Amino acid sequence: MQLIDKSYIYFLIPFLLTLFVTPVVIRLAVRFDCIDKPGKRRIHKYPTPRWGGIAFFIGILPVFLFLQIDRQIAAYLTASLLLITMGGIDDWRQVGWKVKFLGIITAITIVIFGGGVVINSIGTYGSYGKVELGILSIPFTYLGIAGVTNAINLIDGLHGLAGGVSLIAFIFIGIAAYLSGNYMLAVISLAFVGALGGFLWYNFPKARIFMGDSGSLFLGFSLAVFSVFLTQNAKFPIEPMFPVLVLFIPIFDTLRVVFVRVFSIKNPFKADKTHVHHLLVRRGVSPVSAVIFLWTLSAFLGGYAILLIRRTSTSYLVVTLLVSLLFSFFADSLVRRRQ
Numbered sequence: 001m002q003l004i005d006k007s008y009i010y011f012l013i014p015f016l017l018t019l020f021v022t023p024v025v026i027r028l029a030v031r032f033d034c035i036d037k038p039g040k041r042r043i044h045k046y047p048t049p050r051w052g053g054i055a056f057f058i059g060i061l062p063v064f065l066f067l068q069i070d071r072q073i074a075a076y077l078t079a080s081l082l083l084i085t086m087g088g089i090d091d092w093r094q095v096g097w098k099v100k101f102l103g104i105i106t107a108i109t110i111v112i113f114g115g116g117v118v119i120n121s122i123g124t125y126g127s128y129g130k131v132e133l134g135i136l137s138i139p140f141t142y143l144g145i146a147g148v149t150n151a152i153n154l155i156d157g158l159h160g161l162a163g164g165v166s167l168i169a170f171i172f173i174g175i176a177a178y179l180s181g182n183y184m185l186a187v188i189s190l191a192f193v194g195a196l197g198g199f200l201w202y203n204f205p206k207a208r209i210f211m212g213d214s215g216s217l218f219l220g221f222s223l224a225v226f227s228v229f230l231t232q233n234a235k236f237p238i239e240p241m242f243p244v245l246v247l248f249i250p251i252f253d254t255l256r257v258v259f260v261r262v263f264s265i266k267n268p269f270k271a272d273k274t275h276v277h278h279l280l281v282r283r284g285v286s287p288v289s290a291v292i293f294l295w296t297l298s299a300f301l302g303g304y305a306i307l308l309i310r311r312t313s314t315s316y317l318v319v320t321l322l323v324s325l326l327f328s329f330f331a332d333s334l335v336r337r338r339q
Contacts, residue, residue: 010063010187011194018059018198025055026202026209034092036210048207050091052199053215057084059195067184075115076225079107083221087214100213107221108145112138117228119144123240123313145224151250152220153213154257158277158287160204163211164295165249166219167196172246172302173226176309182236185229192222205288223247238309241316245305248320249276249298252327276327279334 029035029049037047057080064077086103089095111117119141124130133140156162174189199215202208211219227243230236244251253276260274273282280290301323308315 010191013062014059014191015194015198018056018195021058022055022202025051049209050212052209052211053218056195056199060191063191072115075111079110083107083217084214087217091212091214104146104149108142125314148224149220151254153216154254155250156216158291159207161291162216163196163200163203165298168298169223169246176238180236180238239313241313242305245316245320246302248301276331283334
């Protein structure tokens with residue numbers, strides 16, 4: 001409880017540090033030519049520095065000096081440093097998807113076998129009771145963490161979109177952690193809110209810097225690992241479907257895009273402009289309005305997830321399926337109008 005008494009510190013330090021560090025990172029990115037230039041898949045019109053992820057990673061790190069570092073946190077920090085380094089190199093020199101995939105798998109291996117971060121249960125469902133994964137736990141953990149990591153990476157297509165959606169997700173993960181008594185996770189989530197707030201100052205509505213793969217991979221990985229921290233600890237029970245609803249926008253959009261590519265007999269891993277945020281912009285919605293719309297939807301779903309926090313995963317599953325159906329119709333209508 002002492003952690004919560006000083007909660008403002010865990011917000012202010014990352015916020016102010018990121019605010020002051022980001023201009024330095026911008027200058028370094030320009031000096032080393034780590035620049036995102038306009039192109040076919042790019043919506044921005046001007047060359048923009050990358051490495052924003054490095055800025056808010058630096059902003060968050062000091063918070064861990066105030067915390068008791070256990071095995072799980074140590075493994076998480078080690079894996080995060082790996083992803084930040086690999087993502088930063090990719091932002092600069094483009095290492096390719098195979099190297100990035102290997103980096104993500106290595107990071108997941110570190111937290112699974114070094115920190116014991118494993119998804120053992122996928123929730124409680126009516127008469128079925130608590131569904132345990134058993135021997136499927138480790139494979140499912142690889143799939144889940146890799147999926148969320150790539151989902152945040154793929155949604156990073158408009159100024160402020162990935163950063164804002166992630167900030168909102170950290171808010172609700174932090175609230176759930178606080179309500180369950182998991183104060184360590186609550187203050188770490190608050191630190192991410194502060195750091196992302198400082199970063200968005202330079203990233204939205206007009207971006208002076210992009211987070212790059214260094215940022216999107218770090219954020220996606222952190223959200224995935226924190227979701228496991230939140231839902232797989234018997235001392236602080238939160239249903240495993242809670243983060244699925246909180247992270248609905250990036251998860252659903254990624255699954256929808258992959259399904260459409262496979263159904264159209266296209267490479268599911270080849271980038272295109274079929275994400276919802278691309279479809280909204282093509283329909284004439286301004287990029288800023290599209291981002292605010294997706295932020296609002298994320299906040300609504302996060303708030304609804306909090307309202308269901310005392311329910312079993314059955315309630316979350318029903319809501320998730322209903323929202324998936326509605327969102328599918330919405331995305332399909334955007335495609336049809338375009339055609």
